[in-house]
Amino acid sequence: MKTYTNPVFSYVRPAELDAPGARRPVVVVGAGPVGLAAAIDLGQRGIPTVVLDDDQTVSVGSRAICYAKRALEILDRLGCGQQVVDKGIGWNVGKVFCRDELVYRFDLLPEPGHRRPAFVNLQQYWFEEYLVNRVREFDDVDLRWENKVVGVVPHADRVDVRVATPEGEYTLACDWLIAADGSRSPVRQMLGLEWEGQMFRDRFLIADIHMKTDFPTERWFWFDPPFHPNQSALLHRQADDVWRVDFQLGWDANPDEERKPERILPRLRAMLGDKADFEIEWASVYTFQCRRMQRFRHGRVIFAGDAAHVVSPFGARGANSGIQDTDNLIWKLDLVLKGRAPDQLLDTYDVERTRAADENILNSTRSTDFITPKSRVSRTFRDAVLSLAKKHAFARRLVNSGRLSVPAILVDSPLNTPDRDPDFACGSGTMIPGAPAADAPVAGPAGDWLLGYLGGDFTLLGFDAAVGPFGVAVEPVDVASLARDRIPCKVVQVGGNPTAGATMIRDVQGLAVRRYDARPGTVYLLRPDQHVCARWRAFDLPSVRAAIARATCNH
Amino acid sequence: MATLNTEPNLPAPDDFYERLIAMHRGLSDDESALVNAKLVLLLANHIGDAGVLAQAMAAACNGMDATGDAGAG
Numbered sequence: 001m002k003t004y005t006n007p008v009f010s011y012v013r014p015a016e017l018d019a020p021g022a023r024r025p026v027v028v029v030g031a032g033p034v035g036l037a038a039a040i041d042l043g044q045r046g047i048p049t050v051v052l053d054d055d056q057t058v059s060v061g062s063r064a065i066c067y068a069k070r071a072l073e074i075l076d077r078l079g080c081g082q083q084v085v086d087k088g089i090g091w092n093v094g095k096v097f098c099r100d101e102l103v104y105r106f107d108l109l110p111e112p113g114h115r116r117p118a119f120v121n122l123q124q125y126w127f128e129e130y131l132v133n134r135v136r137e138f139d140d141v142d143l144r145w146e147n148k149v150v151g152v153v154p155h156a157d158r159v160d161v162r163v164a165t166p167e168g169e170y171t172l173a174c175d176w177l178i179a180a181d182g183s184r185s186p187v188r189q190m191l192g193l194e195w196e197g198q199m200f201r202d203r204f205l206i207a208d209i210h211m212k213t214d215f216p217t218e219r220w221f222w223f224d225p226p227f228h229p230n231q232s233a234l235l236h237r238q239a240d241d242v243w244r245v246d247f248q249l250g251w252d253a254n255p256d257e258e259r260k261p262e263r264i265l266p267r268l269r270a271m272l273g274d275k276a277d278f279e280i281e282w283a284s285v286y287t288f289q290c291r292r293m294q295r296f297r298h299g300r301v302i303f304a305g306d307a308a309h310v311v312s313p314f315g316a317r318g319a320n321s322g323i324q325d326t327d328n329l330i331w332k333l334d335l336v337l338k339g340r341a342p343d344q345l346l347d348t349y350d351v352e353r354t355r356a357a358d359e360n361i362l363n364s365t366r367s368t369d370f371i372t373p374k375s376r377v378s379r380t381f382r383d384a385v386l387s388l389a390k391k392h393a394f395a396r397r398l399v400n401s402g403r404l405s406v407p408a409i410l411v412d413s414p415l416n417t418p419d420r421d422p423d424f425a426c427g428s429g430t431m432i433p434g435a436p437a438a439d440a441p442v443a444g445p446a447g448d449w450l451l452g453y454l455g456g457d458f459t460l461l462g463f464d465a466a467v468g469p470f471g472v473a474v475e476p477v478d479v480a481s482l483a484r485d486r487i488p489c490k491v492v493q494v495g496g497n498p499t500a501g502a503t504m505i506r507d508v509q510g511l512a513v514r515r516y517d518a519r520p521g522t523v524y525l526l527r528p529d530q531h532v533c534a535r536w537r538a539f540d541l542p543s544v545r546a547a548i549a550r551a552t553c554n555h
Numbered sequence: 556m557a558t559l560n561t562e563p564n565l566p567a568p569d570d571f572y573e574r575l576i577a578m579h580r581g582l583s584d585d586e587s588a589l590v591n592a593k594l595v596l597l598l599a600n601h602i603g604d605a606g607v608l609a610q611a612m613a614a615a616c617n618g619m620d621a622t623g624d625a626g627a628g
Contacts, residue, residue: 376588377588377592380585380588380589380592381592381595381596383589383592384589384592384593384595384596385596387589387593388593388596388597392597392600394600395596395600398596
């Protein structure tokens with residue numbers, strides 16, 4: 001590749017080859033985006049962690065390229081968001097063509113007052129490289145390359161992991177094993193666990209090309225384009241003048257033939273014209289499936305990312321959902337490891353994330369049925385929609401070239417405290433229990449964005465423009481005591497008179513108040529992963545403590 | 556919830572039926588299928604009510620072997 005040289009991470013002889021090692025709290029299998037995100041979160045919480053990867057470099061080829069706002073916000077909490085955004089390419093506009101006509105255009109319409117954009121595109125190898133660099137900042141996280149898991153033996157009180165290295169095998173015992181080892185998950189296979197779903201009978205050619213061009217930074221998707229009749233095609237920009245090209249090939253295509261440059265070049269020439277000056281950086285032929293494991297937690301082995309669930313790439317719901325998996329998991333694991341929550345809390349990871357996986361699979365399956373119709377009548381309706389879409393607005397809403405990743409809203413989670421006060425906004429996009437916290441520009445001691453003050457631990461967010469939400473009670477309440485609880489909760493106050501123990505911030509554009517439907521005295525309780533778990537119009541300490549107990553299965 | 560109207564509602568049923576058949580004159584089977592699909596989509600959008608549409612799908616599938624998901628509506 002011209003624009004990127006894969007780093008080679010050197011193998012280091014593990015101490016366990018010479019003498020049995022101590023049992024580890026957590027072992028993560030797989031140093032892809034999901035495993036690395038898990039490792040950073042564990043590192044930030046001071047949990048000694050071993051990460052095992054059978055390779056010695058980051059992703060070969062660009063693979064996952066679209067990172068959504070919620071994933072970027074999680075990366076901010078993990079300390080890598082800025083690098084990804086700085087290197088990545090922001091985009092908002094998508095266009096869908098049928099033959100050579102534009103039939104549908106969408107604009108992700110960035111609403112001002114959020115730190116992160118709707119999407120950035122970045123090659124997976126850059127993404128992983130940044131996360132590897134971040135992992136290396138933690139002395140407690142031991143990232144082991146060329147350490148391949150060859151056996152997993154679960155016990156009631158631990159998991160034994162058999163690891164092969166270039167110098168022999170060793171066994172590592174751990175309290176918890178996180179399997180983030182990808183869609184072919186060797187751990188899943190070693191444990192003989194099934195996953196259910198469907199495979200789609202279609203093949204796609206994916207290629208990265210390096211090309212200087214004045215094409216707009218937009219997602220372009222074609223149905224039946226003149227340069228690739230009867231199939232679909234996609235063009236998407238990445239960093240360093242690398243472009244992602246995706247051609248639907250049909251089920252009968254020969255993957256070995258289609259991978260050859262002499263087959264790829266004419267396709268690209270037809271698409272980009274004879275004058276286009278480009279070089280192929282990487283190409284692959286793939287099929288895809290929509291599947292998930294029935295359960296993501298199996299005792300002390302917990303699956304995350306593609307190992308637990310896979311979708312088609314249309315919609316960017318792979319890596320984005322995997323990063324939400326670990327965001328959901330690690331704080332729970334931390335509390336369980338510290339003995340501050342029962343291990344049933346980990347079952348809620350399963351409940352919350354299998355539901356999110358179902359939503360992703362549903363959306364992805366629908367997109368796939370539109371892009372690759374499975375029957376003649378399905379194809380007829382697809383073509384009817386595309387034909388109507390040129391003239392009629394209603395049909396444009398039916399055109400489905402991928403419904404882009406949106407954050408999971410944990411609506412029915414058992415960890416939520418249902419609203420007691422009936423007057424909170426609860427429509428789409430509001431801060432109902434289960435919703436991820438909305439961002440807003442603020443001023444305060446730790447930066448200019450509200451999300452920077454939330455998460456990591458539980459956070460109580462109080463609003464008041466006049467008297468301070470924690471000062472309205474007749475008896476003064478010591479909110480600072482929340483920080484000293486067994487499960488600590490930090491306190492952030494928006495406006496009002498300073499309250500002892502609260503971090504004071506100002507709502508500089510009034511957007512925090514609007515987005516949280518806040519009045520003087522309104523308080524929100526946020527989980528460590530920045531999801532709302534309770535909210536009240538007036539503050540009282542026992543309710544907050546009860547909600548924290550509920551959100552940690554301590555009731 | 557609105558109910559699918561299956562009582563007579565077309566002011567001139569014979570005129571409508573003649574037009575429906577005439578619409579397909581000279582079309583191949585594939586073209587006819589496409590035209591029918593477009594007609595279904597246009598009418599579905601005009602109706603808009605998901606409950607009525609589900610009832611119509613169920614009524615249309617009544618007596619067929621494969622009812623798909625429509626009967627669940």
